[in-house]
Amino acid sequence: MGLKVCKFGGTSMASGHIILSAASIIESDAERRYVVVSAPGKRFSGDIKVTDLLYKCSDEFEAGDIAAFKETFEKIRVRFMNIEAEIGKDLNIKAGLDEAENEILSGAGRDYCASRGEFLAAKIMAAVLGVPFVDATEFVRFKADGGLDEKTFELGAEVLAKYPRAVIPGFYGLGVDGKVKTFSRGGGDISGSIVARSVMASLYENWTDVSGFYACDPRIVNSPKCMPEISYQELRELSYMGANVLHSESIFPVRSAGIPIRICNTFRPEDAGTYIVKSAKRKVSDNIVTGIAGKKGFTAITLEKSLMNAEVGFVGKVLSVIEKHGISFEHLPSGIDSMSLVIDNEFLKDGILQTLLEEFTAAVQPDRLYTHENIALVATVGHGMTKNVGTSARLFKAISEAGINVNMIDQGSSELDIIVGVENEDCADCIRAIYKEFFN
Ligand code: ASP
Secondary structure, three states, X not given: OOOEEEEEOHHHHOOHHXXXXXXXXXXXXXXXXXXXXXXXXXXXXXXXXXXXXXHHHHHHHHOOOHHHHHHHHXXXXXXXXXXXXXXXXXXOHHHHHHHHHHHHHOOOOHHHHHHHHHHHHHHHHHHHHOOOEOOHHHOOEEOXXXXXXXXXXXXXXXXHOOOOOEEEEOOEEEOXXXXXXXXXXXXXXXXXXXXXXXXXXXXXXXXXXXXXXEOOOOOOOOOOOEEOEEEHHHHHHHHHOOOOOOOOOOHHHHHOOOOOEEEEEOOOOOOOOEEEEXXXXXXXXXOOOOEEEEEEEEEEEEEEOOOHHHOOOHHHHHHHHHHHOOOOOOEXXXXXXXXXXXXXXXXXXXOXXXXXXXXXXXXXXXXXXXXXXEEEEEEEEOHHHHOOOOHHHHHHHXXXXXXXXXXXXXXXXXXXXXXXXXXXXXXXXXXXXXXXXXXX
């Protein structure tokens, strides 16, 4: 018999009624033994996620505005008490809320505060299913640099071996200081992957509100193709570039163990979903492209210098400038006598861009130094692109026929993706043009 780990995201935990549907999905398959949950998410557009309310509480507490904190915490209280009422059982939620409020007010910290949505949601799911609650702090460990500590998996195997079934809160673990520490937003997907790897599951099911991984954002193209199977690497590239079905780091724990991920829809459990596997099986007739995703808000800084190619250490000097400021770059397209650094605008606020330009000038004396702001990056991803002659010709023809100017081109050496830089305002049109070329 196989062993499945199921992770239910925020929309699958948004109300008592939906939690009951999630519970019946779990109970319909005896192999679904370990369950990881997110905090209650949005019930309707315009609703506020519990995690967002908790971050607001933390900001208000830090600002010393206790009246505002109490008001926001009351909203969280009402959400959870409504969930309990809809489930129709006494789940002892009031005590959990009181304890969380007291701990936050006695300075437990921002990450502790943000983690309480998952903590309480897991308590609820455990009570509904009648299975043990196991806190993520018992085995999810972070290193001093904030990365996941490898001993997490061994510890997870040891702790979870004591429980044939369990519910575990997602999104957090324990930092080196012995305090609760959270992943980045959406990190419940990583927690699910950690549990799957710890118990060596045969499948990691990620239950969400869509029926799988779409070839592009349905808000940009109407009813895009839902891919039956994609590879870990394709998922990583597309989710990093803005496809937000799964956290881009969630493949790492399961990938080395070859555990497949299935994306499933809590609201349409009968749908096949998308399988994310080591190498997706593709027939010649299948799509060349697996997906297209775009991300706005980048700046390209270009340095030109005659004989740059012969100047030993040129790139190293440029990179040491950004390293000094703790900045990472997205892409580094280069020519014989020019190179560009494509950097997320988030890193360039508060005069940092100007400082970088001055430091580049001092470090390498370029002949020309200029920037191109407001760039969007559009990635076209697919293992099929490597084998098909003429793919890039089709891609660039489609973009040019849509009247879109390309500022930058970067093809990864793995040939898995082609990334183009376009103006922010052309991002959606560029995705539409590429989709039309490869999917219609
Ligand atoms: N609740 C967290 C968030 O909203 C983590 C998650 O849902 O995965 O980011």
